[in-house]
Amino acid sequence: MNDIVAVADVHEGINFGFNLDVETGISERALDIHRNLVKAANFAVENRSKLFVIAGDLFDRTHISPTYREMIRKDVIEPLGKNNIRVWILAGNHDQPHSSKKGTSIDDFRGYPHVSVYREPSVEEIVIDGKKVRCIIMPYMHPDSIALMVKEKIGKDVPPEQMFATGQKLIKNWLKEKSVQDADYTILFAHYYVEGAKIRETSYPEVLPGEFSFTRDMIPDNLDVAIFGHIHLHQSMGKVGNSEIVYPGAVERIDWGEREDPKGFISLSVKERSWDFIELPVRDMMKLNVEVMPDEEPNEKILKSIPDAAGKMVRLEITVPEGCRSRVSEDKINEKLRDAFYYDIRWVEKKGEKIGLISFTTNPYDLLREFIELNYAGNPRKDELLNEGNNILREVLE
Numbered sequence: 001m002n003d004i005v006a007v008a009d010v011h012e013g014i015n016f017g018f019n020l021d022v023e024t025g026i027s028e029r030a031l032d033i034h035r036n037l038v039k040a041a042n043f044a045v046e047n048r049s050k051l052f053v054i055a056g057d058l059f060d061r062t063h064i065s066p067t068y069r070e071m072i073r074k075d076v077i078e079p080l081g082k083n084n085i086r087v088w089i090l091a092g093n094h095d096q097p098h099s100s101k102k103g104t105s106i107d108d109f110r111g112y113p114h115v116s117v118y119r120e121p122s123v124e125e126i127v128i129d130g131k132k133v134r135c136i137i138m139p140y141m142h143p144d145s146i147a148l149m150v151k152e153k154i155g156k157d158v159p160p161e162q163m164f165a166t167g168q169k170l171i172k173n174w175l176k177e178k179s180v181q182d183a184d185y186t187i188l189f190a191h192y193y194v195e196g197a198k199i200r201e202t203s204y205p206e207v208l209p210g211e212f213s214f215t216r217d218m219i220p221d222n223l224d225v226a227i228f229g230h231i232h233l234h235q236s237m238g239k240v241g242n243s244e245i246v247y248p249g250a251v252e253r254i255d256w257g258e259r260e261d262p263k264g265f266i267s268l269s270v271k272e273r274s275w276d277f278i279e280l281p282v283r284d285m286m287k288l289n290v291e292v293m294p295d296e297e298p299n300e301k302i303l304k305s306i307p308d309a310a311g312k313m314v315r316l317e318i319t320v321p322e323g324c325r326s327r328v329s330e331d332k333i334n335e336k337l338r339d340a341f342y343y344d345i346r347w348v349e350k351k352g353e354k355i356g357l358i359s360f361t362t363n364p365y366d367l368l369r370e371f372i373e374l375n376y377a378g379n380p381r382k383d384e385l386l387n388e389g390n391n392i393l394r395e396v397l398e
Helices: 028-045 067-084 105-111 143-152 160-178 298-304 330-335 364-376 382-396
Strands: 004-007 049-053 088-089 115-118 122-128 131-138 187-190 223-228 235-240 243-247 263-269 274-280 285-291 313-321 343-352 354-359
Touching: 004 028, 004 235, 028 049, 028 067, 028 263, 028 274, 088 131, 088 187, 105 115, 115 263, 131 160, 143 160, 298 330, 298 364, 364 382
Parallel strands: 004 049, 049 088, 088 115, 131 187, 187 223, 223 243, 285 313, 313 343
Antiparallel strands: 004 263, 122 131, 235 243, 263 274, 343 354
């Protein structure tokens, strides 16, 4: 039985900066993501599920274009409602404002009677096939919200170095209190990094320095399952007592750090007290590194290294000896890659022991990344700078 469908980290509204529709400004790559969300919703409809949960980051930022909101309304929210399927939307780190008083695009769906939006910790109880299901809901809280919670609960200022540890203790106690054994099936839905989770290898990290995270001992040991969003790689982290920790992962590959990972969603059976990972189709992402040696003919070496790229995303990095660049026919490379969904060529010119990166990309996100790499390689906040720069670019290019 597929009673509950849980997806996470959809990131509708993300701007890829290529293959843009001239009328809407939306990248075809963004539509790949949307189509997979729709496939998950269709699965719920076809299997007569009772609940569809989005465990954070439905949107890539707090406010997105009305075009995306209308797509979700038409393709996901309304079809689920017509089939009597409840929809729960948790705020994630991308679509949760720093202040609880500020609005966000996920609030647009509150007007539907079958939709609930959660921006604060909550508990819900529903009945599925005669079974009482208790759901503990923990949307993402930014560090300043954690600090405010601690101050309100403790009644006094807490030293900054103790803030997160105190917050973790308070949330641990709250979760334990709410996980009382008066239900047939108990689930935690949350959007946080759990210490020990595998993170994608990327320059655009899900987890930023200084953000609030979960320790394993915060999770009650008497749950049936804990479904977490935030980390894009699907994984099961084993159990805390009887509580199994599962990340559905993103519904599509968001960036190159996820290029080899399966994508999908979780389907839960209340009667069988079990879950399955339902895999979704993904766009192939092919990363190629070609090094031309001084005694090799560059065009032959490069072209032989490029397999069939039809419909795929391709990142090709070519290392050539100094002075060899002029002997390469870029027209032949472009011709070999013409059927690719998208391709990006990067050149590295090798001079003795020193390698200098020469980029010919026009993608603003790649240009920003290369600028950060060249100028802030040793800065401990490099990843944070890159993440904030990407956020600014999305706002400007929306």
